[in-house]
Amino acid sequence: MLSDNHKNMVYTIYANEVAAIIPTSDFNKAYEIGLNLLNKMADSIAIDRYQIGILLNGSIVQYPLHIKDSNDAIKNSAMILDQTINDFGLHEYNDEMERKSRLQGELVSELLHAIKENEFHLVYQPKISLDGSEQLSVEALLRWHHPYKGTISPMVFIPVAEESGLINEITKTVIRNVIEQTLLWKEKGLDVKTSINISHRDFNHKDFLTYIQKSMAECQIDPSFIEFEITERGVLERNDNIIKLFTNLRDMGIKISIDDFGTGYNSLIHLVQVPMDYLKVDRSFIINITKPKYQKRIQRLISLAHDLDIKVIAEGVETKEQLDFLKDMNCDIVQGYYLSKPLEADALEAFYKNRV
Ligand code: C2E
Ligand code: CA
Ligand code: CA
DSSP states (O other): OOOSOTTOEEEEEETTEEEEEOOOSOHHHHHHHHHHHHHHHHSOEEETTEEEOOOOEEEEOOTTTTOSSHHHHHHHHHHHHHHTTTOOEEEEOOHHHHHHHHHHHHHHHHHHHHHHHTOEEEEEEEEEETTSOSOOEEEEEEEEEETTTEEEOHHHHHHHHHHHTTHHHHHHHHHHHHHHHHHHHHHTTOOOEEEEEOOHHHHTSTTHHHHHHHHHHHHTOOGGGEEEEEEHHHHHHTHHHHHHHHHHHHHHTOEEEEEEETSSSOOGGGGTTSOOSEEEEOHHHHTTTTSHHHHHHHHHHHHHHHHTTOEEEEOOOOSHHHHHHHHHTTOOEEOSTTTOOOBOHHHHHHHHHHHO
């Protein structure tokens, strides 16, 4: 299948994984054979009325340079595939991958420890309603204070938590803390709605909805004080049960935001079935708002969202110029360093007190 050389062999590893041994001392040749194989599978073939092509992800390791036996070969190939998910192509082993993989392994055990010892805390970034019609609202953002590595960014640890399944425990902690903080603010006379970032990995956890219902009932919090942010990518990856889940959450009074809009398929049409209240336009769009091409796209998006009864939040607003454009475009809510960085809970109280 791979060449005329009868020593080439193909093995099945899992139902959706095969391995090939290509005996040659010429790495470039082996690479070319592997790449050809991937490309061949991507060529579409007709089955009934449908054109079907299969996108494959591949890894290539060299013996004896990177592996000493077949176990090593399988382990290293799996590691490469893990680190290159959705990046279809043929990926070569390198030492950096090994280092990254080791660090991720370390991070998983440290995350477990962090959950037990509660090394997390939340900061809150205000969202400002441009016409003042919306209730005060903030987004809860997680911080991890590692005992000796310092503060670790959620951009680093959230993907590891998702991959390892620890995200469910982390999300539960965030939900609990947000409810407590919201009630505390309320006692002090500050009515603030807080949004919580939810991973798409939380949806397939069967007691997710039950956990939320139970926590809200126990704490007697009005669910309209809570919002969930789910990324556009997360929504598109799990479209099946999401509609039911979001409908249930909204029926309870919880608001739904689609986060990082523009970084996935970048089209509201794909999301038309998805029950939602807010659309958060990603910072990568806002950064370019001074360019006419982007202005048109953002303007069209805002109009379409309004037609669908969805409010638009612009994230990552860093300058007055960006804010002015957004005001002109009838954007509903803005968030970003120009208005405020994420704040500690008590600094947030001061932020709102100073504004009235
Ligand atoms: P995100 O949900 O898109 O949050 C916005 C990120 O942009 C935050 O970074 C925020 O601090 C930052 N940001 C806000 N305004 C500006 C601005 O004007 N300019 C720039 N350059 N950045 C701005 P952060 O806190 O580091 O969080 C990064 C990501 O980690 C979040 O992106 C979110 O995807 C994830 N994350 C944070 N907390 C949680 C959490 O509790 N649960 C889950 N599942 N994910 C979380
Ligand atoms: Ca968010
Ligand atoms: Ca975002």
